[in-house]
Amino acid sequence: MKAQADEFDIFSTMGDLAGKVEEGQGFDILEMYKTALTIRLFEEKVDWLFARGKLGGTTHLCIGQEAVAVGVMEALRPDDYIVSTHRGHGHLIARGAEITKIFSELLGKREGYCKGRGGTQHLSVMPLNFLGTNGITGGGLPIATGAGLSIKLSGEDRVAVCFFGEGASNQGTFHESLNMASAWDLPVVYVCENNMYAMSTRFTKVSRFDDVALRAAAFGIPSVIVDGMDVVKVAENARTMVHKVREGTGPVLIEAKTYRFCGHSKSDARVYRSREQESEWKDKDPLVKMEATLLEKISHGELEHVRRSVKSMIEDSYTEAERGADPDIKDAMEGVYAEREALIS
Amino acid sequence: MKAQADEFDIFSTMGDLAGKVEEGQGFDILEMYKTALTIRLFEEKVDWLFARGKLGGTTHLCIGQEAVAVGVMEALRPDDYIVSTHRGHGHLIARGAEITKIFSELLGKREGYCKGRGGTQHLSVMPLNFLGTNGITGGGLPIATGAGLSIKLSGEDRVAVCFFGEGASNQGTFHESLNMASAWDLPVVYVCENNMYAMSTRFTKVSRFDDVALRAAAFGIPSVIVDGMDVVKVAENARTMVHKVREGTGPVLIEAKTYRFCGHSKSDARVYRSREQESEWKDKDPLVKMEATLLEKISHGELEHVRRSVKSMIEDSYTEAERGADPDIKDAMEGVYAEREALIS
Amino acid sequence: MQKGKLSYRKAIYNALDHVMERDEKVVFMGEDITEYGGAFGVSSDLCRKHPGRVIATPISEGGFTGAAVGLSMTGYRVIIEIMFMDFITLAADQIINHAANVHYMYGGQVKCPLVIRTPAGGYRGYGPSHSKSMENFFMSVPGLKIVAPSTALDAYGCLVSAVYDNNPVLFVEHKLLYNIEEDAYPKRLEAIPLGKARVARAGADVTVVSHSYGVQLSMEAAKELEKEGVDVELIDIRTLKPLDMAAIEASVKKTGRLVYVEEGDTFGGIGSEVVSGIVERCLPYLDGRVLRVGKPEVPIPASMVAERFILPDTGRIKEAVKKSLSWK
Amino acid sequence: MQKGKLSYRKAIYNALDHVMERDEKVVFMGEDITEYGGAFGVSSDLCRKHPGRVIATPISEGGFTGAAVGLSMTGYRVIIEIMFMDFITLAADQIINHAANVHYMYGGQVKCPLVIRTPAGGYRGYGPSHSKSMENFFMSVPGLKIVAPSTALDAYGCLVSAVYDNNPVLFVEHKLLYNIEEDAYPKRLEAIPLGKARVARAGADVTVVSHSYGVQLSMEAAKELEKEGVDVELIDIRTLKPLDMAAIEASVKKTGRLVYVEEGDTFGGIGSEVVSGIVERCLPYLDGRVLRVGKPEVPIPASMVAERFILPDTGRIKEAVKKSLSWK
Numbered sequence A, B: 001m002k003a004q005a006d007e008f009d010i011f012s013t014m015g016d017l018a019g020k021v022e023e024g025q026g027f028d029i030l031e032m033y034k035t036a037l038t039i040r041l042f043e044e045k046v047d048w049l050f051a052r053g054k055l056g057g058t059t060h061l062c063i064g065q066e067a068v069a070v071g072v073m074e075a076l077r078p079d080d081y082i083v084s085t086h087r088g089h090g091h092l093i094a095r096g097a098e099i100t101k102i103f104s105e106l107l108g109k110r111e112g113y114c115k116g117r118g119g120t121q122h123l124s125v126m127p128l129n130f131l132g133t134n135g136i137t138g139g140g141l142p143i144a145t146g147a148g149l150s151i152k153l154s155g156e157d158r159v160a161v162c163f164f165g166e167g168a169s170n171q172g173t174f175h176e177s178l179n180m181a182s183a184w185d186l187p188v189v190y191v192c193e194n195n196m197y198a199m200s201t202r203f204t205k206v207s208r209f210d211d212v213a214l215r216a217a218a219f220g221i222p223s224v225i226v227d228g229m230d231v232v233k234v235a236e237n238a239r240t241m242v243h244k245v246r247e248g249t250g251p252v253l254i255e256a257k258t259y260r261f262c263g264h265s266k267s268d269a270r271v272y273r274s275r276e277q278e279s280e281w282k283d284k285d286p287l288v289k290m291e292a293t294l295l296e297k298i299s300h301g302e303l304e305h306v307r308r309s310v311k312s313m314i315e316d317s318y319t320e321a322e323r324g325a326d327p328d329i330k331d332a333m334e335g336v337y338a339e340r341e342a343l344i345s
Numbered sequence C, D: 001m002q003k004g005k006l007s008y009r010k011a012i013y014n015a016l017d018h019v020m021e022r023d024e025k026v027v028f029m030g031e032d033i034t035e036y037g038g039a040f041g042v043s044s045d046l047c048r049k050h051p052g053r054v055i056a057t058p059i060s061e062g063g064f065t066g067a068a069v070g071l072s073m074t075g076y077r078v079i080i081e082i083m084f085m086d087f088i089t090l091a092a093d094q095i096i097n098h099a100a101n102v103h104y105m106y107g108g109q110v111k112c113p114l115v116i117r118t119p120a121g122g123y124r125g126y127g128p129s130h131s132k133s134m135e136n137f138f139m140s141v142p143g144l145k146i147v148a149p150s151t152a153l154d155a156y157g158c159l160v161s162a163v164y165d166n167n168p169v170l171f172v173e174h175k176l177l178y179n180i181e182e183d184a185y186p187k188r189l190e191a192i193p194l195g196k197a198r199v200a201r202a203g204a205d206v207t208v209v210s211h212s213y214g215v216q217l218s219m220e221a222a223k224e225l226e227k228e229g230v231d232v233e234l235i236d237i238r239t240l241k242p243l244d245m246a247a248i249e250a251s252v253k254k255t256g257r258l259v260y261v262e263e264g265d266t267f268g269g270i271g272s273e274v275v276s277g278i279v280e281r282c283l284p285y286l287d288g289r290v291l292r293v294g295k296p297e298v299p300i301p302a303s304m305v306a307e308r309f310i311l312p313d314t315g316r317i318k319e320a321v322k323k324s325l326s327w328k
C-alpha cells in the first residue's frame, strides 16, 4: 500500500526548512564520481575475492547504492560522527578511510583498522569519527542517538549521522531511538537506505507502506524522500538537512530510495526479485548518471583515465594489504579490557 | 508540543469506519456502574491492605481509570482475548473475574487464579480468555499481537484486545507489534490508557507529542482518541472499533485519555504532579458521572443500596480469600514444566 | 524412501516438514524463511508445502518471539528461527520473562509449546556478532529446555520431541553441523526423548562430555587418542537442560576422569555446571583431574587466523584428556 | 562530615554524587531518576545537584542502554539504572553485542566506560518479573565486569572504581541491602579496586564464598554456626568478573571445604564456576564436600510464603556447611 500524500501529510514539516543551502552549487562531480567509482570497484574486488575463497565470513556489498554514501558524506564535516550498518564499505570509503586498511581488515590482518578483529561488519575508524559498521540490524540506531546526545551535552554543533536499511526500521531500536532523539532534540541525521529488500524480504510484505519517512512523522521528525540513485539530489538534500540539524532544531530523517544491484550477501540467488526489476534499476545506475554529467565537461579519454587510475589504486591497495601480517596468538587474546588511565580516590 | 490536526491528519483513516454501531444505545448504565464501582472499591480495599502491611510485593491501582476497562469490555465477546498490564485489576474485574479469587491471588493463596504464584502483575484467567496482566512494561504488546495472529490463522472472528499505557508506547515492542499487526492485518484492538504519566514521567517529557494515537498512523492503523473518563464514550467507540476489527480489516488503536487518582504504586508521594492537576481530574471522576446519569432514573436510596451491596460483596470476598490456604513447599516447587500430552513418533 | 545420505540440514528440514504435515496447529516463523529458504537454507521449500503456516517476519526478533508466545498460549505449537544465535539477545525478555514463566506463574493455566531454533558457533570468520555459542546463557532459566544435538539423527529426533514438548525449548544448531551426514539413510526416523544423553563412544580411561559441534571435535580427538593408547568414553549430552547427570555420573564412576568440551566460554560455561555436579555426586571416585575445554574470555574475532587461537580444537581436547590422566 | 550511619543506599548516592561532582563527563541515565528519586530512592536529589547530567529516559531499556554506549564511545562516562534487574533482558543486545565488544572488536580504538546499576533479588513478594538475581547470566560475556558488593563501604568503593573503569561494568545492588548500615560513619570513603575479594570473617573449618545479599545471610549463618562449634571463613567475592580465584584458593587450601552461597539459580550459577575453578586448582586439598546453595529451578513466585521455600536462607546455608564437613 502506498501512503497517500493527502492521507499522511508527512512532509509538511519540511515547510519550515530554511530552504536549500547553496542549491545545486558547489559540488565537485568529478570528486564524487571518483569516490563512487572507488566504492564500486572496491566492492567488485571484494566480490571477486569471495568467489575465489580468499575471504572468510560473509560480506554485504553496496553496488548500486554508492550515491547515497557519497552524497551524504559530501554534507559532513570531519568532526561529525557516523554510524554505519552491515553494508558499510561505501560509507567507509566515502568518509575517506584508506582502501588498504579496509582490505587489511577484511583479510583479517593485523594492519586492519581493527587489527582484523572486526572484519566487514564491525569496522570502526575513530580518527574519522566513524563509530563503526554493525552486525546487528538496527544496532547502530541507539548508538548514533547516544552520539547525538553526546554532542548536545557538549554544546557542540556537530551532527551524528546514522545509516540504516528499511529492514532495520522494523526493529524496536528504531522506534526507541527516534523517540529519544525527538524528545530531546538531538542532532542526529537518520539516513535510511531503502533498497526495498531486507535480505529476501520485500519491505511491503512486512510493513504496510513503502516509505520509511512516514515513520518519522510519528515523532514530529522532519523527513525527506530522495532519489538515492542521483548523487546530486542526495547531496543537496543532505546539505539542507544537515544544515538544519546543525542549527540545533533536532533530528531529521532522509530516506534515499535505492537498490542493490548484487545479492544480499555472498550467497544469494536472488529468487525473491525479478530480473526485470533488476534491469530497470540498473538503468538508473548512479555511476552512469555521473559519467553522463561529467562527459559534458571532460572527454571519454579523461574519464577512462580516471577509471584506470582508480582501478589500479584498488589493485595496488589489495596487493599491499595481502602482504600484511596475520595476527598471532597475542593479537588474538589481548586487549579485551581497556586499561585504567589513572588512579582515583 | 501538540500535533496539529492539519499537520498530521491522523484520524482521516477513521473516515472509512462504518459509522457507529448502535449509537449511544444498548448500554446498561447501571450494570456498567456496578462494575466500575466494584473496581473502585476493590482498589480501595487493596490500598487499605497495603497500608496495613497485609500484602507483599507492590501494586498498581487504577482508581480514576475505571471507565476505560468497563467501556472496552462492554464491546467484547466471551471468546475474545485480552492482554493486560501491571495495572490490571480493573481489566480483570470488568472481564468478570471473581473478586475472591483475585484477592486470593494478591494474598498469595493457593486458591488464587494462579495459585498465588503470579500475584498482581502476573495474573491470568484463561477461562475468560484473559491472557494475563504483565510485569514488563510493553511486554503484553507482542503477546496480544500473537493472539491476533492465532485468531487470523484459525479463521475466526474473535478479536484480541491489548491494554497498554502511554509509557509503554515508548518501548520497541510497541513499534514491532503494531508493525506486524498492520502488515498482516491482524484482529487486534490496541487500547492505550493514556494517563499522561509513566510512574513520575510525564509523557511529553520523553516524547514530542501528547497523543499516542499519532503513532498508529505510521502503520496505517486507524485510531481514535476518546474521553477515558466517560464510560459511554469509551463503550461507543470500543464497539465501533471492535466491530471494524471483527470484520477483518486489521488492527485499530483506541487512545483513552484518563488519569490515575492515586500514586503509581504503593509508595509514591506524587511529587511530579500538582495537587491542582489532580483535583481538576478528580472533577471528571467517571463514577460521579455515571451516578449523575443514573440518578435521572433511580433514587438516591436505590443508588445507596447498590453501593452498600457492592461494598459488602468486596468485604465478604476478602474475608473468604483470607481464609484460604498458604501454598506448601510442593505448591511452590512443582509445575515449572508442563507435561507432554501424548507420545508421538 | 529417500535416496542418498541424510545431512543434519535435511534432518531438521524433515522434522519440520513432518510435524507440520502431521499437525495443522504447527506454525513456523522467522526472517527470510519463505522463498529464501531461511538461515543456512534449512527451511528450503517448506513454505510451499505448508502455505500460510510458514511466516516470514519483519526484522523484529523481540516482537516476533513475543508474538510466538501469544500464539503458543492460544493453542498453536510454534517454531521460530533466530537467524544467528547472537541475535537471541534481542528476544531475551520474551524468552526469559515470558515464554519460560507463563506455565508456572499462571498456575498451570497455560502452556507455551515454543521451539526457538537457532544456528550458533564460529570457525567461519563471521566475527563477534555472528559467531557465538550462547546456550550457557540460558542454563539458569527455569521453565526452559535446551537441546543441542550433534548428529543428523539426533537433530531429527530431538526436534520432533521439542515441538511436541509443551514447554519452550531452545534448539541450538551449530553452523558447521549442517553439512555432516549419516553414513546411510536411516530406515526410520524416530523421536528422541529430551533429557537423555547418548554414549557416542564407549571407553575406559577418561569421560569426555560435550554437545553440538563439540561432540564432533571430541570424536576426532578420541580417534587420535586411541592411537596413543588412551581410551575415551564420549558422552553426547544432547539436552543441556534438563541435564542427564546420571549418565555422566555412571561414566565417571567407571573412568574416574572427566573433561567437558564446549565452544562457548569456559568461564560460566556448561562445563562448570557439569564439573560441579560431578564433584557433588562422586568426588571420591575421581582418579584424575576434571577439566574444561572451551573458549577463553575473548570476543570471537573476525580474522579466521585469530579465531583459531580462540576456539577449541582437537589439539586442546587431546591435551586436556592427557592432563586429566594424572593429578598434576 | 556526615552525621549518623552510612546506609548502602546512601553510599551509592554518595559515590554517584562524588563522581559527578569530580568530573563533568559523568552522566547518569535511567527511568524516573530525576525528581522521583529513581529505583528505591537511590538517586534522591542528584538531578538538582547535577542539572542536565541526570537524564530521565523514556521506558526504552534497549534504546537508552544503546544510547549510553554511543555516549560512552564519544567521551562520556555513563551510569545507567535498570529499574529492576529482570528488565536487563531488554538491553541484553546492547550489553552483550555492543558495550562489551567495542573495545576489543574495534581493535582498541574506543573505550566504553559504562556502569549498569541495577537492583536485583527477591524476598519481597514482587513475583517472577521483579525478583530475579541474574548476575550469572552475564558471566560469559568477555569484556564485561560484574560487581555485586554486600556492604555500604564496598558499594561506595566499588561504584567509584566502576565509574572510573574504562570498561562496561554490571553493578548489582540487592534490594534488601539498601537499608543496611555501617556501624559508624566512615572517616573517609575510598575507592576499592575491582577484582579483589574481601575476607568478611576469618575462620578455620569451612570456606563459605558469596556475594551481594548472600554475604549477609552467610554471616548470620556463620554466627549461628559458631555457637555450634563450626568456624566459618566467609569470603565476600565482591567482583564476580574478574573473579578473585586466588583468594578463594588460599582459603580452601586452609579449610579444605567450600560452600558457595548465592540467590540466583544453583544450576548454571556463580557457584558452579567457583567450584569448578577450585576443583581444577586444588582438588587434592579438599577435605570435605564442595557444595552450592542457591535457588532451585523454579521461577520466583509472588506469594511470599512460596517465595521463602524457593530462596536461600540461613537454615539451608548452615545445613550445607555442616554437610561439607564430611564426605557423605
Ligand SMILES: Cc1ncc(C[n+]2csc(CCOP(=O)(O)OP(=O)(O)O)c2C)c(N)n1
Binding pocket: A060, A086, A087, A135, A136, A137, A138, A164, A165, A166, A167, A168, A169, A193, A195, A197, A198, A199, A264, C031, C059, C061, C083, C087, C090
Ligand atoms: C538483529 C539481526 N537480525 C537479523 C540479521 C540478519 N540480517 C543481516 S542484514 C539483514 C537485512 C537488513 O535489511 P536492511 O536493513 O534493509 O539493510 P540492507 O541489507 O537492505 O542494506 C538481515 C536480516 C542481523 N544481522 N541482525
Ligand SMILES: Cc1ncc(C[n+]2csc(CCOP(=O)(O)OP(=O)(O)O)c2C)c(N)n1
Binding pocket: B060, B086, B087, B135, B136, B137, B138, B164, B165, B166, B167, B168, B169, B193, B195, B197, B198, B199, B264, D031, D059, D061, D083, D087, D090
Ligand atoms: C521493562 C520495564 N521497565 C520498567 C518497568 C517499571 N515500571 C512499571 S510500570 C511503569 C510505568 C508504566 O507507565 P505506563 O505504560 O504509562 O502505564 P501506567 O503505569 O501509567 O498505567 C514502569 C516504568 C517495568 N515494569 N518494566
Ligand SMILES: [Mg+2]
Binding pocket: A165, A166, A167, A193, A194, A195, A196, A197, A198, A199
Ligand atoms: Mg534493505
Ligand SMILES: [Mg+2]
Binding pocket: B165, B166, B167, B193, B194, B195, B196, B197, B198, B199
Ligand atoms: Mg501512564
